[in-house]
Amino acid sequence: FAVKYNPNNKKVVWHQRATTNSFFWDVAELGADGNYVIGGQETGTGTGNQTDDITVIADRGTGAITVISSLNKNVNESVEALLYNESAGSIYTTGRYELLSGSTKFRICLNKLNTSGVVEWSRSYIENTATTGRYYSEDILKNADTLIIVGAGDDAGTNSIRYFWLVKTDLDGN
Numbered sequence: 001f002a003v004k005y006n007p008n009n010k011k012v013v014w015h016q017r018a019t020t021n022s023f024f025w026d027v028a029e030l031g032a033d034g035n036y037v038i039g040g041q042e043t044g045t046g047t048g049n050q051t052d053d054i055t056v057i058a059d060r061g062t063g064a065i066t067v068i069s070s071l072n073k074n075v076n077e078s079v080e081a082l083l084y085n086e087s088a089g090s091i092y093t094t095g096r097y098e099l100l101s102g103s104t105k106f107r108i109c110l111n112k113l114n115t116s117g118v119v120e121w122s123r124s125y126i127e128n129t130a131t132t133g134r135y136y137s138e139d140i141l142k143n144a145d146t147l148i149i150v151g152a153g154d155d156a157g158t159n160s161i162r163y164f165w166l167v168k169t170d171l172d173g174n
Contacts, residue, residue, distance in 0.1 A: 053079045
């Protein structure tokens with residue numbers, strides 16, 4: 001669900017439900033008094049290989065949702081965190097991705113989109129040779145001309161060693 005709540009009169013202004021088997025994970029304003037950008041995942045008929053990341057715009061006044069991006073990069077994509085860079089008019093999304101196939105997989109991806117959902121570029125980080133593993137981006141922060149992605153996860157499935165990590169890039173993902 002996406003919910004807009006007015007704390008002054010303690011009432012829900014609007015609420016929107018994602019489609020069946022879809023989840024919303026993070027939200028940001030598109031500038032002061034702008035619409036909201038929301039990231040999540042769209043799982044189709046289940047989880048795992050059928051999961052694509054999804055980015056939507058919710059109208060500030062009505063809550064009406066427009067899908068601007070749904071990326072399928074291989075398996076298990078989700079937008080766990082996003083950031084709006086007002087000075088550039090760009091949306092950065094990051095989350096769980098399993099790119100490539102076999103035992104060499106990149107676990108984290110940073111995408112730069114414009115506000116229409118056009119992907120300007122994607123960068124992949126943290127290569128792991130384990131055949132399973134789940135690395136999740138917990139947050140993305142902007143500090144001057146750098147982005148910092150904070151996350152955690154395991155490298156070989158449930159009950160394996162867990163890691164905390166930071167990825168620092170410039171605004172072009174380098």
